[in-house]
Amino acid sequence: MISTGMISSNTAAAAAATQQQPQDSGEQTSKEHPKTSVATHVAAKVNNPVFHGIEHIRHFYTVPKDDMNGVLGKALPRRLTRFSKLIGSTDILIREPAIDIINSLKKRSTDEQPLKFIISGPDGVGKTVTLAHVIHYCYRSNWFILHVPSAYKWISPNSEIKKSHRKKNYWDQIEHACEWLTLCKTINRQLIENVRSIIQISNEITLRLEVKMTVTKTFHYGRGDKFVEGDSIAYVIEQGLLKSEFAVDVIECIINEVTRQTETPVLYAMDEYNALFGKTAVQDWDKNYILPSRLSLVENFIRILKPHYRLRNGAYVMAVSRTGAPRSECFSSKKLLPGLGIRRSQPFQSQIMSNLTKEEVHIFIQYYKMKSWLNCENEAEVNEIYNLTSGNPLLLSKISAWN
Numbered sequence: 001m002i003s004t005g006m007i008s009s010n011t012a013a014a015a016a017a018t019q020q021q022p023q024d025s026g027e028q029t030s031k032e033h034p035k036t037s038v039a040t041h042v043a044a045k046v047n048n049p050v051f052h053g054i055e056h057i058r059h060f061y062t063v064p065k066d067d068m069n070g071v072l073g074k075a076l077p078r079r080l081t082r083f084s085k086l087i088g089s090t091d092i093l094i095r096e097p098a099i100d101i102i103n104s105l106k107k108r109s110t111d112e113q114p115l116k117f118i119i120s121g122p123d124g125v126g127k128t129v130t131l132a133h134v135i136h137y138c139y140r141s142n143w144f145i146l147h148v149p150s151a152y153k154w155i156s157p158n159s160e161i162k163k164s165h166r167k168k169n170y171w172d173q174i175e176h177a178c179e180w181l182t183l184c185k186t187i188n189r190q191l192i193e194n195v196r197s198i199i200q201i202s203n204e205i206t207l208r209l210e211v212k213m214t215v216t217k218t219f220h221y222g223r224g225d226k227f228v229e230g231d232s233i234a235y236v237i238e239q240g241l242l243k244s245e246f247a248v249d250v251i252e253c254i255i256n257e258v259t260r261q262t263e264t265p266v267l268y269a270m271d272e273y274n275a276l277f278g279k280t281a282v283q284d285w286d287k288n289y290i291l292p293s294r295l296s297l298v299e300n301f302i303r304i305l306k307p308h309y310r311l312r313n314g315a316y317v318m319a320v321s322r323t324g325a326p327r328s329e330c331f332s333s334k335k336l337l338p339g340l341g342i343r344r345s346q347p348f349q350s351q352i353m354s355n356l357t358k359e360e361v362h363i364f365i366q367y368y369k370m371k372s373w374l375n376c377e378n379e380a381e382v383n384e385i386y387n388l389t390s391g392n393p394l395l396l397s398k399i400s401a402w403n
Helices: 009-017 065-072 078-087 096-107 127-140 174-187 233-242 244-260 273-277 296-303 339-345 358-370 379-389 393-400
Strands: 060-063 090-093 115-120 144-148 195-201 204-210 219-221 225-227 266-271 314-319 349-352
Touching: 060 065, 065 090, 065 127, 065 174, 078 090, 078 393, 090 127, 090 358, 096 115, 096 127, 096 349, 115 127, 127 144, 127 266, 127 314, 144 174, 144 244, 174 233, 174 244, 174 296, 219 244, 225 233, 233 244, 244 296, 266 273, 273 296, 273 339, 358 379, 358 393, 379 393
Parallel strands: 115 314, 115 349, 144 266, 266 314
Antiparallel strands: 060 090, 195 204, 219 225
16 A cells, blocks of 8 residues: 655645645535544544444544445555555544534435535545545445446546447447446445345245345336346346446446435445546547547436436435646635536535644554554654645655655
8 A cells, every 4th residue: 555665746746735725615624623632532442334423533443344345445545455455454534524424414304305415625635535434334324325436437548438329429338337337236235135035834934035126117228128127126237247238228227226216225426526527538439539428327427416317315425536637726626526517416515625633643643553554752753744744644644654
């Protein structure tokens, strides 16, 4: 996870960027909390995010290995996952923006419009980790999760495209579609896998198959193929992976079904969300750049934002990023999202991530010392680290590698 070399020019730029403060009026920023003993905040006693509350802010909690492999493996930054392998555990600092979102999800009403949150902030402050914390909460609360780890990847020229057989003037990205179906199958396994149980009535033993999530409306795809009412979502995903050329169609079927869900809540979770509404680097066969809305995969995830297709029971949590955007762009959601992006996202609550406070840097350093990763003996060294990083978690992790 940690580089042992010099800080790159990008890192230096991030250090300069961390000095900037978000300017959006009316957007929610992290609040100050009373100072408390550093030692009491290093490890949380509660590792299940379902039970996390404001009293756990500034504690580290440990993600169980099964959850890491099945849910958060794609949700956390690669730097953090590599570090976790080195120290033998995945630990996340519980921060206020994540708790604010989780508490709102706990209090939401299914009679109202689904909640929408957009996480923004300078580079390296923990937007992706906060999104992962919310995903972990929803997983443990038995939500169906539509997770896109990197929307920017979908508008980058890193996979083959083909003309959509289903929609005129649209393009399919088969590799990305199959990758997403695999992730959807993994992260929602507990909700979509059929349950086999043995029951005994009198002297007869019967094998009962309980189908969890099913198709509710016939969906035609491919060359005369269709899914009919009663087909399990697990079966739908398997068909999409077996018949990969129709994987994008299968995703459309899944999204159609989850928008009809009223019993199982659905989380729409996307990192680099603003990439859906920017410019693409994907070219058609005539070398013309394709609009994001003309990529079938992207269009499916834009459509679910529209009022007519919105989730009936669920929430939207997205993080915006400067990945692929001009370095001069501001960090706020209103600057990174063009007009269409803002309109599709309304109404939303903005959560602005900020750098760590000096006390939180102390907690991080104490955590690194507990993991035998950093040897920081006195207050002067702590102050030097804080001044070098401005409390930016990404820079803090890099600098700690030099010790």
